[in-house]
Amino acid sequence: MRSFEYITPASLDAALEVSTRNAPHVKLLAGGTDLLVELKHTANGPKVLVDLGRVPELKGIEETSAGLRIGAMVTHTEIMESRLIAQHAPAMIAAAVTIGAVQTRNMGTIGGNLVTCVPSLDSGPVLVALDALVTVAGAKGKRQMPITEFFVGPRKTALSPDEILVDILIPAVMLGRPASFRKFGLRKGQALALVNAAASVAVEDGRIADTRIALGAVSPTVIRALQAEAIVTGKNVGDTAALREAAEMAVTEARPIDDFRASAAYRRELIAVGTFRVLEEALAGATAG
Amino acid sequence: MHHIEVTINGVLRRAEVPPETTLLSALRDSWGLTGSKLGCDVGDCGACTVLVDGLSVNACLLLAVQADGREVVTIEGLSGFEYLHPLQAAFERLSSYQCGFCAPGMIISAKALLDENPAPTELEIREALAGNLCRCTGYTKVVDAITEVCRDHANAVGVEESA
Numbered sequence: 001m002r003s004f005e006y007i008t009p010a011s012l013d014a015a016l017e018v019s020t021r022n023a024p025h026v027k028l029l030a031g032g033t034d035l036l037v038e039l040k041h042t043a044n045g046p047k048v049l050v051d052l053g054r055v056p057e058l059k060g061i062e063e064t065s066a067g068l069r070i071g072a073m074v075t076h077t078e079i080m081e082s083r084l085i086a087q088h089a090p091a092m093i094a095a096a097v098t099i100g101a102v103q104t105r106n107m108g109t110i111g112g113n114l115v116t117c118v119p120s121l122d123s124g125p126v127l128v129a130l131d132a133l134v135t136v137a138g139a140k141g142k143r144q145m146p147i148t149e150f151f152v153g154p155r156k157t158a159l160s161p162d163e164i165l166v167d168i169l170i171p172a173v174m175l176g177r178p179a180s181f182r183k184f185g186l187r188k189g190q191a192l193a194l195v196n197a198a199a200s201v202a203v204e205d206g207r208i209a210d211t212r213i214a215l216g217a218v219s220p221t222v223i224r225a226l227q228a229e230a231i232v233t234g235k236n237v238g239d240t241a242a243l244r245e246a247a248e249m250a251v252t253e254a255r256p257i258d259d260f261r262a263s264a265a266y267r268r269e270l271i272a273v274g275t276f277r278v279l280e281e282a283l284a285g286a287t288a289g
Numbered sequence: 290m291h292h293i294e295v296t297i298n299g300v301l302r303r304a305e306v307p308p309e310t311t312l313l314s315a316l317r318d319s320w321g322l323t324g325s326k327l328g329c330d331v332g333d334c335g336a337c338t339v340l341v342d343g344l345s346v347n348a349c350l351l352l353a354v355q356a357d358g359r360e361v362v363t364i365e366g367l368s369g370f371e372y373l374h375p376l377q378a379a380f381e382r383l384s385s386y387q388c389g390f391c392a393p394g395m396i397i398s399a400k401a402l403l404d405e406n407p408a409p410t411e412l413e414i415r416e417a418l419a420g421n422l423c424r425c426t427g428y429t430k431v432v433d434a435i436t437e438v439c440r441d442h443a444n445a446v447g448v449e450e451s452a
């Protein structure tokens with residue numbers, strides 16, 4: 001690793017100040033599980049490394065009138081152990097447990113996962129299915145945007161180089177909404193997703209009033225399968241044929257690629273299976289209680 | 290250079306390190322604690338696993354400066370000159386390793402699991418060790434050793450309770 005100056009600001013303002021002053025030769029450090037791997041393999045690293053580990057504004061999980069707020073520095077392990085998340089958005093836990101191994105989850109943060117923004121990122125689909133908003137802070141203040149606008153492409157987000165991701169908000173209307181997540185990898189342990197999928201549903205009087213389906217690893221970034229959603233919305237809860245139709249539609253909405261992990265054809269099979277299962281599981285959650 | 294102070298296996302240790310030094314390098318090169326191993330250097334193999342404030346982490350992906358002021362436990366902290374930790378003894382008794390390169394990380398991960406959950410299922414043991422790769426022995430004997438430690442522990446607690 002190339003040497004750098006290491007700074008540990010104790011507030012969000014101080015972190016913004018050092019990163020603005022040193023831009024563009026600055027990098028932010030969260031859990032380091034992506035960044036350190038990258039820095040070990042690059043010839044020209046940053047001049048300044050800003051460790052976000054002591055910035056209180058980026059920590060914690062709390063319920064507010066706007067919804068459930070999750071700080072960018074919250075680790076995957078903290079998500080798995082959070083009673084608030086278990087109560088309001090348990091599908092986030094289903095996604096967190098699939099990330100890397102225990103060590104990765106103890107270090108890696110949700111913010112780092114979203115900012116790295118690989119197409120297979122496992123926190124992405126559930127947040128899209130739950131219509132999450134992200135808050136980013138820059139020298140000129142804060143702005144909030146839907147997560148689908150935050151994801152721009154492979155390893156590309158809407159963050160400008162001098163901005164910091166502050167938190168993620170699951171809007172109040174989405175709290176407790178039945179949702180589910182599935183990941184398909186080459187192994188169960190420590191494998192990147194070939195395909196991952198999430199769905200959330202709102203059911204009223206036995207009818208599906210709203211559906212959101214999100215797919216990862218099958219397009220440049222996480223996508224919503226809007227046409228598949230339209231097939232399901234309005235149908236009755238027990239309409240399995242509609243779920244099958246939606247699963248086939250989702251395949252046509254994705255653009256999976258061939259790579260060394262799997263062929264595009266195999267990924268298309270997984271999209272259909274995954275879409276069907278997340279819808280089925282989300283609906284089972286809707287009718288269970 | 291950064292001055293850091295880290296409590297390692299209960300002993301406060303100091304070092305002057307360049308900021309890009311990983312905790313693993315500091316342990317091995319500054320403090321001579323070579324039990325934690327450098328395998329892949331990118332978070333995949335778990336040979337470098339240590340506990341930081343009680344949580345297992347990959348010491349190859351943590352900067353030494355990030356560990357400043359924190360408590361670290363390495364494989365050297367589990368045993369003394371006269372005794373082995375029950376996990377170490379069980380690994381030895383059941384030949385749970387051949388070359389042994391993976392063993393310090395495996396045992397630290399197993400300790401992290403048992404500290405939280407003294408009676409894990411086989412699936413829980415396997416999930417807890419997903420980040421620790423072994424290239425010679427395989428995993429069956431590792432799971433057997435951990436299972437045996439749990440059984441011994443449960444028996445000991447049972448004896449105390451009935452006494």
Ligand SMILES: Cc1cc2nc3c(=O)[nH]c(=O)nc-3n(C[C@H](O)[C@H](O)[C@H](O)COP(=O)(O)OP(=O)(O)OC[C@H]3O[C@@H](n4cnc5c(N)ncnc54)[C@H](O)[C@@H]3O)c2cc1C
Nearest residue numbers: 028030031032033034035100108109112113115122165332
């Ligand atoms: C062995 C291994 C297995 C893995 N398995 C998976 C997996 O199964 N699924 C998966 O999705 N990922 C996986 N990952 C990737 C990685 O662990 C996750 O993406 C993790 O959440 C990254 O978070 P971090 O805190 O470590 O980020 P860091 O490495 O600290 O940062 C990542 C990037 O985000 C930037 N950044 C971090 N926080 C902020 C912020 N608040 N504001 C602005 N920029 C920020 C950093 O500058 C850097 O560019 C794996 C990694 C390893 C090493």
Ligand code: FES
Nearest residue numbers: 328329330335349
């Ligand atoms: S050396 Fe750290 S995980 Fe392999």
Ligand code: FES
Nearest residue numbers: 387389391423424
């Ligand atoms: S015993 Fe050799 S790597 Fe596990």
